[in-house]
Amino acid sequence: MKKPSSKIREEIARLQDQLKQAETREAERIGRIALKAGIGEIAVDETQLQNAFEEVAATCTAVLILSSGNGMGDGVVSLANRH
Template identity: 80%
Template structure:
């Protein structure tokens, strides 16, 4: 027996609410971690910060074979660091 459209709409509304709640939990988790890491104290354009987050996500996103993507030996992701935003100053230890 097929479901009536009203029942399908009700299920969609429930799923949309669950999605909003899941996204809120994820955003709060990432936000807490970013603040712990000191991201809140950095003066950076949102576009640059988004790009850095995308690079970080790509570093940990599995490839099609189910394993983490291998980065070339010279890439910043391979040596465990992320590229610094433009205008960042390195200290003598090579840290920003």
């Protein structure tokens, strides 16, 4: 049975609200971590900071893939000693 357009709009609005809430939680989490790491005290251009975060994200993604690639890893990896 097809949904009427009004129900679809309601569902889209609900999903958009859920997305906004999830993005807010994620931003707050990343922000807390960044502040603990001292990022807030660094005078750096926002573009440079975004590029650095993208590099960190790529590194974390690669490490997670490697850690779980053989089916034995749980996807939780310490990056503390990686340089």
